[in-house]
Amino acid sequence: MKQVVDSSGWLEFFADGPNAAAFAAPLAKPADLIVPVITIYEVFKAVFRQRGEHEALQAIALMRQGTVIDLNEQIALLAAKLSLTYKTPMADSIILATAQQYQAQLWTQDDDFQNIPGVRYFSKTTPP
Numbered sequence: 001m002k003q004v005v006d007s008s009g010w011l012e013f014f015a016d017g018p019n020a021a022a023f024a025a026p027l028a029k030p031a032d033l034i035v036p037v038i039t040i041y042e043v044f045k046a047v048f049r050q051r052g053e054h055e056a057l058q059a060i061a062l063m064r065q066g067t068v069i070d071l072n073e074q075i076a077l078l079a080a081k082l083s084l085t086y087k088t089p090m091a092d093s094i095i096l097a098t099a100q101q102y103q104a105q106l107w108t109q110d111d112d113f114q115n116i117p118g119v120r121y122f123s124k125t126t127p128p
Contacts, residue, residue, distance in 0.1 A: 002104035004034045006095050007042035009107050014047065014059055019109050022122045024109050033066030036098035038091050040068065069098050088112045 001074060003026035005013075015024040015122040040063055048056035069075075071094060080096035082088065084087045088096065099118065106113065109122045 001032065002031060002034050002102050003029070003032050004036065004095065004099040004104045004106045004109040005039075006092070006106060006110055006113070007039045007046070008110040010039060010043045010059070010063065011046055014043075019124065020121045022109075023107055026060075026105075028064035032096075033061050034098060034102045034104045035066040035068045035102070036095045037070050038094045039063070042091060058105055069102070075101055086116055 002110045005023055005026055009019075009023040010027075011017075012019045013027060040060055043063065044056045044060055047059045048062065075094065077095045078101060079090070081095040082096050083090065083093035086093075086096070092110065096106060096111070096113065096116065096119075098104075103120075106116075107122075108119060109124050111124075113119045114121050
């Protein structure tokens with residue numbers, strides 16, 4: 001099964017946070033990993049701000065081992081529908097739409113995704 005790790009999962013993994021082990025499983029199989037391009041934007045921005053450009057580029061190099069999926073019209077329209085259904089922000093809706101488009105399970109610790117079908121949610125306060 002294909003997997004999508006949202007930005008919060010990537011950042012948790014890179015920071016070796018309490019839930020890092022939960023995200024290590026899907027990240028260990030790059031052949032099954034779908035990477036929405038919006039996650040590259042979000043992760044690069046966060047890592048650049050916290051650790052500098054060199055570290056940010058290293059993070060993106062790891063992300064690019066998966067299959068990077070660009071935003072297209074089909075994903076954009078699905079994201080808009082999902083945003084209306086689940087009241088999710090734009091970036092989260094694009095990530096969810098990409099996961100659904102590729103029949104992938106979405107891994108996250110972002111509260112916006114809690115209780116959405118096809119999502120593996122990990123609470124930030126309670127590690128697995």
